[in-house]
Structures are given as structure tokens and as C-alpha cells.
Amino acid sequence: MVKIGVLVGSLSKRAFSLKLAQYITYKEKNLEMLQLDYSSLPLYDPDIDLTNAPVEWVAFRRAVSKVSGLLIVMPEYNLSIPGGLKNALDVISVPKPDLPAQGKPVLVITDSSGSRGGMLANAHLHQVLQNLGAKVLPSYVTVGNVNSILKENRITDDFVDQAIEDQFNQFKSVIFKNIRDQNSKILVTENYLYAKTHLGLLENNKEVGWADLTLLENGSFQIDHVVVKPEDRGKGVAQRVMLLLLSIMESSGLKVVPKCPFARDFIKQHFEYEELAIR
Ligand SMILES: Cc1cc2nc3c(=O)[nH]c(=O)nc-3n(C[C@H](O)[C@H](O)[C@H](O)COP(=O)(O)O)c2cc1C
Structure with missing residues (x-):
């Protein structure tokens, strides 16, 4: 079965982003959705990467390189990407030229308790992912007022629910096409x-x-x-x-x-x- 890595931008066990990611992944039957834990990655430091890269970085790079796509669900922190997740993305921005996320389809979903749904963080993440060589889906999927929309671990707003489902289906199509293109070699x-x-x-x-x-x-x-x-x-x-x-x-x-x-x-x-x- 095709494996997809899931990165949740909040480390909180009660995070709305986590609940949102779980809601999307539980519904999925045709992909294996694996949450990739980046919480124990040491802060990126190019000096140690040259001589003695920590095993956590090596394992995380390997895990990302093994999946066929990434789903990132994250809150906006101070108008941008939460620091822990940004560190994980810095870790997979090296070593060049074989970047772990290179050519992989990525769907970005941001959420916030405010009405804008983390639009600025979403745009920042798009930029970072392009720099990592990922095939980030162009749409900015944002979930505003997440604290009132997510109830009992499900999305209660049909419009938002449908919009996420449509984007996720598009994401799946891009992943499947990507795999078929690779196989067609x-x-x-x-x-x-x-x-x-x-x-x-x-x-x-x-x-x-x-x-x-x-x-x-x-x-x-x-x-x-x-x-x-x-x-x-x-x-x-x-x-x-x-x-x-x-x-x-x-x-x-x-x-x-x-x-x-x-x-x-x-x-x-x-x-x-x-x-x-x-x-
Ligand atoms: C450190 C920090 C910074 C935040 N900055 C923003 C922000 O810039 N814009 C925004 O809309 N919400 C901001 N929030 C609110 C979160 O986006 C919102 O509470 C979100 O639901 C929390 O995410 P989580 O439940 O997935 O952890 C911030 C929250 C924290 C903890």
C-alpha cells in the first residue's frame, strides 16, 4: 500500500491540528498514513551535520524519503510556521542534491482559532516546500475558527469538510500519477x-x-x-x-x-x- 507521511505542526496532545490530521487519516482506506514524529530532532546545526549527523536526523530524512507524499497539518504561530516543524524542514533541506522531499506531492492544511485559518503560515510553508524541491499542491487549504468547527474529533461544517475532502482527493490523484510516472520507466x-x-x-x-x-x-x-x-x-x-x-x-x-x-x-x-x- 502507498505510504503517506503525516506531519502535525503542533506538539500539543490536545492540538486541533492533530485532531484534524486524525480525522482525515482515519477516513482514508487506500493509503497507509504514518505520522512522522519530529519532536525529538536536535536543532539543526550545519557544523555537526558535516562531521557527525545525529541519528535522529538520519532516521527522519530516511523516513521522509521512503513515503510517497506528505500531508502537513499545522497551526499558525506568530504569523508563520511553528518552530519545531520548521526545524524538521531544515533537517530535510540537506544534504543536496538528494533531498528527502524532492519531487514528493505535499498537501498543506493550516488551522487557527481566528477566522483566517493561518493563511500567512500556509503561504510561508508553500515557499519552504518549494525550496525543498517538493511538489506542493497549489491551493491554500485553511481552516478558520477551528475550535468551533471541530467537535468530537470531526468537522461539523459540511462546506469545510467537503473542501478538505476534495483537496485530499486531488492530492491522492497527484500521488498516484507520480508513482505511475516513476513506474513507467x-x-x-x-x-x-x-x-x-x-x-x-x-x-x-x-x-x-x-x-x-x-x-x-x-x-x-x-x-x-x-x-x-x-x-x-x-x-x-x-x-x-x-x-x-x-x-x-x-x-x-x-x-x-x-x-x-x-x-x-x-x-x-x-x-x-x-x-x-x-x-
Ligand atoms: C505560540 C503561538 C502563536 C500563535 N500565533 C498565532 C498566529 O500568528 N495567528 C493565529 O491565527 N493564531 C495563532 N495562534 C493560535 C493558534 O493558531 C490556534 O490556537 C491553534 O488552534 C492552535 O493550534 P493547535 O491546537 O493545533 O496546537 C498561536 C498560538 C500559539 C501557541
């Missing part, structure tokens, strides 16, 4: 033979596995079978055939109908491909 690394209703994966010019397809009247391709030669089983060949097939279909603007159980399960387990499938 398979098109240049694999050797294959594609002839309309047959896609064969080649190794040393021999077919090790293939997918049989049927072209349907609506222009999509039904996946009838995914087959692996007996001697090549147990090596992930069928997965590679599926990735290859889905990458070809997406780059051609086509959809698939996964008839064979393996293809159906593959798409179920790789939810990032769900939007290519017609059920």
Missing part, C-alpha cells in the same frame, strides 16, 4: 513485444511471460490472462508484465478491464492504478 528498461492483443516480456530474446488481451467495443482492453512460463515462475515476472501493460495503456490513453483474477488482485493491491481500470 519500465518502458525503457524492459524488452518486450507488443502486438495489440498480446504483450510479451522478453529476457534474452525469449518470452518469459505475457498478457493476452481482447480489444473491446468501447476501445478499452480486457486482460484475459497473465501467463508465466513454468521455469520462470516465482521471480516476479507476472508483476512486471502488469506494470508494463498498465504503463503502455496509460501512455496510450487507454483503459483496461481486468477479467483475469491475477490482474484484478494486482490492481486492488496497487490502488494507484485503479483509475486506469473499468470494472
Whole structure:
């Protein structure tokens, strides 16, 4: 399952930002949402980073580099980003050029008890994230009057609730597209033979596995079978055939109908491909 890192900008156990983040993450079924704890990160100091980077920095950088996107929910502190979170962002702003947040989609949500919902902090965070090379979603999602809107750990204002859901769905689409784009590199690394209703994966010019397809009247391709030669089983060949097939279909603007159980399960387990499938 695709993993998303969640950063909550307040360290308070009773924080509205925490409740807001929990409300969003509990509802999510197709992503694994992991809260990343930055509260014990030592203050960033370039001098020690050069010689002896603390293990907390190393682990945090690694955790951020492993997730496919970040959701940041934070309050506004003194018209800007809370200091603890800013320290965590400074930690992942080095070492260049392999920044942990580079190219990752990020959704920013700010909240405050005032009516502006932390708009200034939101804008500041956008700027910082761009500097980290992240793909920050352009919208400024702000939740004003958070103390009256959040009741019993849920958003009671339908308009705000819907707005957050819409933004989160957009965030998911960007993440899934990002993953598919990364996976589509398979098109240049694999050797294959594609002839309309047959896609064969080649190794040393021999077919090790293939997918049989049927072209349907609506222009999509039904996946009838995914087959692996007996001697090549147990090596992930069928997965590679599926990735290859889905990458070809997406780059051609086509959809698939996964008839064979393996293809159906593959798409179920790789939810990032769900939007290519017609059920
Ligand atoms: C140190 C500090 C600074 C704050 N500065 C601002 C601010 O600049 N603008 C604002 O709207 N609210 C400000 N607030 C209020 C918080 O945004 C608001 O109380 C928020 O709900 C608290 O966040 P939390 O419940 O997620 O911890 C500040 C709160 C604290 C503790």
C-alpha cells in the first residue's frame, strides 16, 4: 500500500491540528498514513551535520524519503510556521542534491482559532516546500475558527469538510500519477513485444511471460490472462508484465478491464492504478 507521511505542526496532545490530521487519516482506506514524529530532532546545526549527523536526523530524512507524499497539518504561530516543524524542514533541506522531499506531492492544511485559518503560515510553508524541491499542491487549504468547527474529533461544517475532502482527493490523484510516472520507466528498461492483443516480456530474446488481451467495443482492453512460463515462475515476472501493460495503456490513453483474477488482485493491491481500470 502507498505510504503517506503525516506531519502535525503542533506538539500539543490536545492540538486541533492533530485532531484534524486524525480525522482525515482515519477516513482514508487506500493509503497507509504514518505520522512522522519530529519532536525529538536536535536543532539543526550545519557544523555537526558535516562531521557527525545525529541519528535522529538520519532516521527522519530516511523516513521522509521512503513515503510517497506528505500531508502537513499545522497551526499558525506568530504569523508563520511553528518552530519545531520548521526545524524538521531544515533537517530535510540537506544534504543536496538528494533531498528527502524532492519531487514528493505535499498537501498543506493550516488551522487557527481566528477566522483566517493561518493563511500567512500556509503561504510561508508553500515557499519552504518549494525550496525543498517538493511538489506542493497549489491551493491554500485553511481552516478558520477551528475550535468551533471541530467537535468530537470531526468537522461539523459540511462546506469545510467537503473542501478538505476534495483537496485530499486531488492530492491522492497527484500521488498516484507520480508513482505511475516513476513506474513507467519500465518502458525503457524492459524488452518486450507488443502486438495489440498480446504483450510479451522478453529476457534474452525469449518470452518469459505475457498478457493476452481482447480489444473491446468501447476501445478499452480486457486482460484475459497473465501467463508465466513454468521455469520462470516465482521471480516476479507476472508483476512486471502488469506494470508494463498498465504503463503502455496509460501512455496510450487507454483503459483496461481486468477479467483475469491475477490482474484484478494486482490492481486492488496497487490502488494507484485503479483509475486506469473499468470494472
Ligand atoms: C505560540 C503561538 C502563536 C500563535 N500565533 C498565532 C498566529 O500568528 N495567528 C493565529 O491565527 N493564531 C495563532 N495562534 C493560535 C493558534 O493558531 C490556534 O490556537 C491553534 O488552534 C492552535 O493550534 P493547535 O491546537 O493545533 O496546537 C498561536 C498560538 C500559539 C501557541
